[in-house]
Amino acid sequence: MLAHRAGRSRTANSGRASGHYDPWVCRVLAYLGRPLPVRNLLFDPDNSLVRQSYSPRMMNTFLNLAGFGMQAWDPTSLRPEDPFTYRVTTLPSFDHNLRSLSSKLAPTCLIAHVRGVTYSSDAIVTDSNLHPFRFGDARIVLAHNGHLRQFSSMRYALVEHVRPGLVRHIEGNTDSEWIYALILSQLDDPYGLPETRELADATANALRILRKVRAGHGIDTSSPVNLCVGTGRAVVATRFSFDYGWYPGEDEMLETDLPFVSLWYTIGGEFAELDGGWQMTASNTPRSAIIASEPLTTDDTTWLEVPEYSMLTAEVTADGLEFETRDLDV
Amino acid sequence: MSDEETVEFLATVPLLEGLEDAYLAELARSVRRRTVREGQLLWRQGDRAREMLFVVAGGVSVSQHLPGDRTVEMAEVGPGDTLGEIALLDGGGNTMSVRVTEEATLLALDRVDFAALLARQHPAAFTLKRRLAALTAARLRVLVRRLALSLGDEPPGGAAGAAEAFADLETCGPPDSKYVRRMATFHEFDPLALWGFLTAGTYVRCPAGRTLIVEGAPSEACYLTINGAVEKVLVRGDCRIRVALAGPGTAFGYEDLIDGGGSPFGAISRERALLLVLPRDQFDRLFNGEGAGSRVFLDVIQRDLVTSLRQTLRPHARLAASV
Numbered sequence: 001m002l003a004h005r006a007g008r009s010r011t012a013n014s015g016r017a018s019g020h021y022d023p024w025v026c027r028v029l030a031y032l033g034r035p036l037p038v039r040n041l042l043f044d045p046d047n048s049l050v051r052q053s054y055s056p057r058m059m060n061t062f063l064n065l066a067g068f069g070m071q072a073w074d075p076t077s078l079r080p081e082d083p084f085t086y087r088v089t090t091l092p093s094f095d096h097n098l099r100s101l102s103s104k105l106a107p108t109c110l111i112a113h114v115r116g117v118t119y120s121s122d123a124i125v126t127d128s129n130l131h132p133f134r135f136g137d138a139r140i141v142l143a144h145n146g147h148l149r150q151f152s153s154m155r156y157a158l159v160e161h162v163r164p165g166l167v168r169h170i171e172g173n174t175d176s177e178w179i180y181a182l183i184l185s186q187l188d189d190p191y192g193l194p195e196t197r198e199l200a201d202a203t204a205n206a207l208r209i210l211r212k213v214r215a216g217h218g219i220d221t222s223s224p225v226n227l228c229v230g231t232g233r234a235v236v237a238t239r240f241s242f243d244y245g246w247y248p249g250e251d252e253m254l255e256t257d258l259p260f261v262s263l264w265y266t267i268g269g270e271f272a273e274l275d276g277g278w279q280m281t282a283s284n285t286p287r288s289a290i291i292a293s294e295p296l297t298t299d300d301t302t303w304l305e306v307p308e309y310s311m312l313t314a315e316v317t318a319d320g321l322e323f324e325t326r327d328l329d330v
Numbered sequence: 331m332s333d334e335e336t337v338e339f340l341a342t343v344p345l346l347e348g349l350e351d352a353y354l355a356e357l358a359r360s361v362r363r364r365t366v367r368e369g370q371l372l373w374r375q376g377d378r379a380r381e382m383l384f385v386v387a388g389g390v391s392v393s394q395h396l397p398g399d400r401t402v403e404m405a406e407v408g409p410g411d412t413l414g415e416i417a418l419l420d421g422g423g424n425t426m427s428v429r430v431t432e433e434a435t436l437l438a439l440d441r442v443d444f445a446a447l448l449a450r451q452h453p454a455a456f457t458l459k460r461r462l463a464a465l466t467a468a469r470l471r472v473l474v475r476r477l478a479l480s481l482g483d484e485p486p487g488g489a490a491g492a493a494e495a496f497a498d499l500e501t502c503g504p505p506d507s508k509y510v511r512r513m514a515t516f517h518e519f520d521p522l523a524l525w526g527f528l529t530a531g532t533y534v535r536c537p538a539g540r541t542l543i544v545e546g547a548p549s550e551a552c553y554l555t556i557n558g559a560v561e562k563v564l565v566r567g568d569c570r571i572r573v574a575l576a577g578p579g580t581a582f583g584y585e586d587l588i589d590g591g592g593s594p595f596g597a598i599s600r601e602r603a604l605l606l607v608l609p610r611d612q613f614d615r616l617f618n619g620e621g622a623g624s625r626v627f628l629d630v631i632q633r634d635l636v637t638s639l640r641q642t643l644r645p646h647a648r649l650a651a652s653v
Contacts, residue, residue, distance in 0.1 A: 268398035
């Protein structure tokens with residue numbers, strides 16, 4: 001999610017050189033389950049994703065005003081394997097097109113993202129930096145909440161770990177797009193539909209590569225990597241950070257990064273308005289799950305926090321939703 | 331209930347036991363008596379905390395909400411018990427929902443009077459802070475015990491091994507105080523108090539994966555994470571539950587120093603870490619003192635305990651929800 005202007009690098013070994021970070025903090029959302037109007041996720045709840053873009057309850061030192069994006073799968077649509085894509089740099093709260101579309105779309109899988117940026121003359125707000133990322137006809141999309149510190153000093157060392165055919169798709173200057181390329185490169189077929197386990201392993205392997213490259217460049221400061229990776233049939237999410245708790249001197253992001261970057265989930269029958277509030281309905285068999293940077297409702301009692309250093313997988317099966325969390329030790 | 335009767339009742343409340351009559355009389359003037367019918371919801375989990383309650387008579391159930399419109403019963407409380415003080419201590423929402431199960435007589439102390447009572451420069455206020463710390467530690471132990479029961483067996487031994495592991499850690503100098511001041515934990519320290527705190531112990535560097543405290547073992551020090559992260563964990567063979575994560579500005583290892591009950595969980599460094607080690611005698615001096623440094627230190631420990639308790643509720647909810 002972090003974007004650096006080319007040429008601005010930091011001392012590789014210390015991680016404490018003076019200079020400027022582009023401190024962006026975003027919000028991610030993943031939905032998997034029964035068909036659900038997008039507006040029920042983006043606009044209707046009292047802490048909806050769009051509301052989080054201008055009034056986040058958690059990590060509220062930054063606003064998320066650098067753009068919005070979503071990829072949504074609807075099995076009843078034409079070419080259902082392809083997600084509906086909407087990515088704009090305008091503010092989602094004032095986007096009437098988005099509001100209108102979100103009332104008409106009822107996907108079974110959605111990955112959405114609002115991009116955060118603090119004021120900086122170096123900030124690059126452009127279409128090519130918007131999440132969720134999707135290369136060509138790939139079946140996998142990715143949104144990222146976090147940032148790799150000193151990314152500019154390690155970016156080109158990642159080239160050898162990305163398939164040549166994928167490198168040419170990288171158009172923006174975010175770390176997130178490289179993470180996406182790394183994950184695709186770990187799959188047997190980057191453009192195919194992987195098994196959930198293969199996608200989870202590819203995500204973990206991409207993080208291992210990042211750790212190795214960071215170590216090779218002497219980068220040892222806190223770098224959160226909360227990911228939502230979706231295929232329309234499954235979602236893989238991580239709540240993870242490299243070197244959590246270690247910061248460069250005079251770090252602008254310190255107060256934001258001192259707490260572990262948040263990720264929450266709720267699971268149940270369907271996300272519905274009950275007694276004036278939005279929550280998952282009871283169900284013996286889980287049918288729907290939402291994963292989000294922060295609960296979509298101010299009443300967070302029916303939300304659970306994803307454990308730090310963990311990976312969460314959700315997959316649609318004939319019997320409902322298979323859901324699993326596991327420790328992420330990479 | 332006359333003021334005298336109220337004071338007599340308050341003197342029987344374990345949290346207030348032994349506090350002088352004048353302090354209890356002041357408390358008695360601040361509380362409001364209330365009778366509540368069976369079935370009435372006193373507050374819902376997540377509601378902004380407005381008051382703490384002393385149960386004079388009757389019964390109250392405490393429950394936790396889960397996804398899918400479910401709840402799990404956590405406790406039944408009765409005469410002499412208190413409710414709601416945890417959320418008043420950190421200003422967060424109530425940690426559980428509370429419903430009257432048998433017509434109850436309650437004494438309510440609102441948040442402003444609660445804060446005023448603790449803010450006084452009076453020995454009784456320090457005693458009450460220490461009692462609240464012990465009460466919070468006890469509630470934390472109950473929650474951790476529930477998690478431990480889900481793992482089955484008794485904890486493994488090895489306290490001596492952990493002590494040795496700690497002994498060979500590399501000592502180092504203190505961190506940059508500008509960095510420390512930016513942690514929320516230390517915002518309320520004046521520079522002198524912060525300097526006193528930072529120089530009260532020693533600093534060690536610890537690699538990732540090191541067992542620092544063994545569950546159930548006595549603790550000889552309180553540890554504060556300056557950099558990195560330490561997991562508070564329950565481990566049984568290949569199974570483990572992370573109870574909480576002690577990142578920068580978060581303490582661990584002090585529960586045994588408060589109540590002598592051994593460490594409720596183990597502590598293993600998840601990241602390489604820089605730790606402040608506050609030996610038992612320094613912890614006791616700050617925890618049991620009545621000066622400005624002790625006031626802030628007690629607040630820091632209290633807030634840390636409440637944070638730890640809130641974190642412990644999360645794996646508990648996941649376990650109860652079985653997702």
